[in-house]
Amino acid sequence: MPERRQIIAGNWKMHKTVAEASYYAVELLERVGAVGSPEIVVCAPFTALAALKDELEESVVHLGAQNMSWAAEGAYTGEISARMLKELACTYVILGHSERRELMHETDEEIARKVKAALEAELTPILCVGENLRQREEGRASDVVRGQVEQDLAGLGEEELRRIVIAYEPIWAIGTGKTASSQDAQEMCADIRWTVAQMSGSAASGMSILYGGSVKPENIAELMRKPDIDGALVGGASLDPAGFATLVENA
Numbered sequence: 156m157p158e159r160r161q162i163i164a165g166n167w168k169m170h171k172t173v174a175e176a177s178y179y180a181v182e183l184l185e186r187v188g189a190v191g192s193p194e195i196v197v198c199a200p201f202t203a204l205a206a207l208k209d210e211l212e213e214s215v216v217h218l219g220a221q222n223m224s225w226a227a228e229g230a231y232t233g234e235i236s237a238r239m240l241k242e243l244a245c246t247y248v249i250l251g252h253s254e255r256r257e258l259m260h261e262t263d264e265e266i267a268r269k270v271k272a273a274l275e276a277e278l279t280p281i282l283c284v285g286e287n288l289r290q291r292e293e294g295r296a297s298d299v300v301r302g303q304v305e306q307d308l309a310g311l312g313e314e315e316l317r318r319i320v321i322a323y324e325p326i327w328a329i330g331t332g333k334t335a336s337s338q339d340a341q342e343m344c345a346d347i348r349w350t351v352a353q354m355s356g357s358a359a360s361g362m363s364i365l366y367g368g369s370v371k372p373e374n375i376a377e378l379m380r381k382p383d384i385d386g387a388l389v390g391g392a393s394l395d396p397a398g399f400a401t402l403v404e405n406a
């Protein structure tokens with residue numbers, strides 16, 4: 156069994172202009188230029204992707220988007236397709252982030268369509284799942300996350316499942332400074348792997364599962380020591396290139 160891929164992905168969310176993104180890329184590459192593992196991914200706003208392609212193509216840093224349409228093309232004002240992202244050298248796309256689920260009312264059905272569209276275009280989805288505080292307090296965290304995984308990956312075959320990355324991001328830990336304990340994060344990631352194993356055992360054992368929610372240079376090493384955590388999806392701490400490079404080093 157080949158080792159699972161370790162991935163540190165930055166999610167800039169709605170931060171950075173084109174000029175700021177170009178500056179970031181130069182600064183980051185100076186620091187991580189030769190890093191072979193973990194794999195580094197920067198998921199930037201659509202508007203910054205073309206500039207980042209110029210700076211990062213053929214470097215160790217992979218490029219990702221934060222959303223895309225489930226449609227291939229057509230009358231969908233304001234949407235961006237998988238093929239448009241491919242042209243900008245994206246290899247990853249975050250799908251189903253909790254901010255999109257909550258603020259833009261994205262449903263599991265839509266997210267499942269997006270996952271399929273991404274796979275068809277040969278983009279690697281980073282599928283985000285996670286419970287909110289109330290669901291955790293009511294003891295429903297596992298059920299909620301299992302339900303998301305099952306619905307978002309419904310109908311996929313083993314070959315497709317093998318090409319997916321899942322990020323477990325408890326909503327109460329996002330941007331709050333409250334990290335899930337490494338033990339809680341491990342338990343949820345193990346649960347996700349178990350859920351995928353019901354669809355395909357071999358896809359589950361090879362799948363990279365990331366943790367996200369207040370990950371910092373100071374807590375990444377402990378998280379990465381857990382057997383079912385293969386990396387992190389990092390928001391705030393990915394915005395400064397020097398800090399993100401330190402986080403990658405510490406992983």
Ligand SMILES: O=C(CO)COP(=O)(O)O
Nearest residue numbers: 166329330368369390391
């Ligand atoms: O939502 C996140 C990454 O997608 C996590 O954000 P923070 O790292 O800022 O908590």
